[in-house]
Amino acid sequence: QVQLVESGGGLVxxxxxxxxxxxxxxxxxxxxxxGWFRQAPGKEREGxxxxxxxxxxxxxxxxxxxxxxxxxxxAKNTVYLQxxxxxxxxxxxxxxxxxxACGSTWFSEFVKSWGQGTQVTVSS
Numbered sequence: 001q002v003q004l005v006e007s008g009g010g011l012v013x014x015x016x017x018x019x020x021x022x023x024x025x026x027x028x029x030x031x032x033x034x035g036w037f038r039q040a041p042g043k044e045r046e047g048x049x050x051x052x053x054x055x056x057x058x059x060x061x062x063x064x065x066x067x068x069x070x071x072x073x074x075a076k077n078t079v080y081l082q083x084x085x086x087x088x089x090x091x092x093x094x095x096x097x098x099x100x101a102c103g104s105t106w107f108s109e110f111v112k113s114w115g116q117g118t119q120v121t122v123s124s
Contacts, residue, residue: 009118
């Protein structure tokens with residue numbers, strides 16, 4: 001099982017930015033598709049963004065298009081989620097996982113277990 005650590009969350013005001021990091025240990029992350037998910041209190045977990053392996057096709061959910069960007073830094077074995085123009089409805093715990101597959105218009109997950117996640121809180 002791939003071990004991932006999410007970081008970069010925090011408290012920001014509406015309109016602010018955060019960059020989340022998903023760091024892998026013991027595996028080379030560029031060989032995996034990586035997805036970001038979020039779960040707000042009382043809501044189901046939802047897939048936010050994904051970057052495929054090899055060709056790095058990216059998927060972004062409609063409600064964050066134009067605001068969030070996913071990218072890789074293979075030298076740092078890390079996948080990032082850059083979040084700009086944050087809104088209170090973006091408040092959630094954000095998770096990453098390699099148990100995903102995606103294309104530009106689709107995103108599937110088969111996650112068996114979740115990490116600790118990183119809390120993002122956007123104040124109004």
